[in-house]
Amino acid sequence: MQSDEPTAARPTTYIEAMPVRGRISRAQPKGLPIINLGYNELPYGPTPAVAAAIEATGHRVNSYGGPGCDGLRAALGKTYGLDPESLICGNGSEELLDVIGRSFARPGDEILISEFGYIQFQMVAHRAGADLVKAPETDFTTDVDGILSGVSDFTKVIFLANPNNPTGTVLPLSELQRLVDNLRANVVLVIDLAYGEFTGEDYCNAVHAMAQGHDNVIVTRTFSKAFGLAGLRVGWAQVPAWMLPGFYVTRGMGSVNNMAQNAAIAALEDIDLVRERVAEIVSERDRVALALRGMGVSATPSGSNFLMVTVDGQGPEVTEALVEYLFDEGGFVVNRTREAGLEHFMRFCLGTPEQNDQLLDCVQAFVGQTVV
The missing domain is CATH 3.90.1150.10 (Aspartate Aminotransferase, domain 1)
Known part of the structure; x- marks a missing residue:
């Protein structure tokens, strides 16, 4: 029987296992479709334009996607009124969250989230070896005073999903603005708008405008939810310009494949x-x-x-x-x-x-x- 105890003859991992949330995996007893x-x-x-893009790209799977996602960033900039040079794309927004965590947090640093924040935030801290700190919520909603009170000398990153997963709750724009205005300039604030479209385009536009001009505020988005491209994994972020060179070093090279890029561009055409x-x-x-x-x-x-x-x-x-x-x-x-x-x-x-x-x-x- 093989022992799980480390030995001198076995490599040492720096990542410890984490509990995995269980989902039902047994056979459906009545034979019903799952x-x-x-x-x-x-x-x-897929929308008609996305289906056409996937079919066309399927004949060119021997080609990498452009590593800088130039066409996709241009399309995003046009759709949302943002400077394409302030955007970066990734293999889902999860890759970009990980890039941010690895860029700013190390063992001894703190990553701050709300009490019931997105599980991926916890995983980012775990991978970086940083200490995860949770701020109390009010009625299952992020509490700005709780977040601000949780900031310490060791806080490097605040991850805030808005709307939040798993609670679904949303922080009002006025409270989000209060957080931005009162946060120390040397702490990175990441506002994750993975579900933003379901709160409203005006809300998302206001968050992007809020982030502009701040050297410590990042907004992350995804094509996995409202655009229905979860199987292709395309995410993007609005990022202060000074951070981008480091992010491109930290991110996987060419991590958004050719089909995913073309499908995302087509999805914006079918907006x-x-x-x-x-x-x-x-x-x-x-x-x-x-x-x-x-x-x-x-x-x-x-x-x-x-x-x-x-x-x-x-x-x-x-x-x-x-x-x-x-x-x-x-x-x-x-x-x-x-x-x-x-x-x-x-x-x-x-x-x-x-x-x-x-x-x-x-x-x-x-x-x-x-x-x-």
């Missing part, structure tokens, strides 16, 4: 259809949250494409039973939120209206036979 609502993906296929899809998801989010409330299942206020919900007055064991029931009776895979303080919640993204109706029927049946 409806995976656990990854916050968009339920739609009107993207907006229509976002509007449908937002409408479904409000409809489903209201319907659940009528069943005694409450959702935290969400500005994203997902809902974090709990059965009113019930504990984690009922939530776990609901997760299993949704899979066994409807084929739904949802996300367990097992972070300390969120054990009685689960999270799922919005699907098509038909899928959402099926999920509501399953929840209604569960509540009817389980909750007294």
Whole structure:
């Protein structure tokens, strides 16, 4: 039997394992098709322009994408009114978060996040060997005073997902501005707008404007959510100019492949259809949250494409039973939120209206036979 204890004859790793959140992986007992609502993906296929770009690029997979993503940055600049020279692209926004963490944090430094901040922020700190500090939230929402109070002499980076994952809550622009105005200039503030489109374009534009002129504020975005390109992994960030040379050293060379770049450019060409899809998801989010409330299942206020919900007055064991029931009776895979303080919640993204109706029927049946 092989021992897990390190030996002189075995290489030493500096990265320790972290607990992995479990998702149901057994066979669906009724043979139903699996409806995976656990990854916050968009339920739609590629737009016409994206499908055409993927097909065309498929004949040129022998070619790398341009390492600087020049065409994509130009398209982003045109769409959002930003200087392409202030933008950098990556293999999903997760790569860029990792680039930021490795650029500014080392063992002995601190990375500060809100209490229920995005799990990838914790992983970035773990990889860098930095100490993770969590600031308390108010009503599952980032508390600016808590963040500012958590800044110490060792704080190097603040990661703030807005809307947040897994809670879905959104910090008002006035509070975000207060954070920017009162933060020390030598602390990097990263505002992650992965779900920003589901809060609104005006909100996103205001955040980008807020970041301009600050040498310590970064805004990260992604094509994985609103644009439905999760399988191609394309992210981007608005970055102070002085940081960019170092980021290109830290980022993988040519990390956004040729197909991903062309698909992302095409998605921007289909922006009107993207907006229509976002509007449908937002409408479904409000409809489903209201319907659940009528069943005694409450959702935290969400500005994203997902809902974090709990059965009113019930504990984690009922939530776990609901997760299993949704899979066994409807084929739904949802996300367990097992972070300390969120054990009685689960999270799922919005699907098509038909899928959402099926999920509501399953929840209604569960509540009817389980909750007294």
